[in-house]
């Protein structure tokens with residue numbers, strides 16, 4: 718029973734993959750032929766086993782199954798592809814604006830055909846516009862002002878101090894370590 722589900726999914730998968738193409742119809746047609754073979758085989762079982770396995774109910778189910786697989790398969794095969802004229806012929810990559818920089822698809826490397834290149838260029842100039850900022854840009858903030866609100870600067874901000882020269886820093890260190898006894 719599970720095999721019938723897998724079979725139907727396989728047929729419909731091919732129909733989706735190659736839809737709006739002769740391959741989808743060939744695939745669904747092949748799927749229908751496969752079910753017809755099963756129906757024929759089931760009828761032949763009747764002759765071989767002298768009506769021990771043959772069940773007319775199963776035959777009805779098989780014909781219903783054939784109708785389901787065929788109708789859904791052909792319906793899906795008729796659905797057009799979602800890719801537009803500006804997409805790569807092979808992989809479907811959206812080539813809007815790409816032909817201005819390259820003549821092959823950046824996704825799969827296949828050369829871009831004339832029609833696709835023209836459609837992609839037209840779409841790039843018509844559909845895609847440059848981004849416009851919603852409002853005026855915010856003024857840059859001063860770091861001193863930002864640090865003034867943190868616990869780092871309870872006393873003075875380092876930005877407001879004039880840096881001491883290295884000589885003065887050395888003198889400070891010596892003064893701390895040597896007590897001024899010999900005065």
Ligand SMILES: [Zn+2]
Nearest residue numbers: 805808822825
């Ligand atoms: Zn491609």
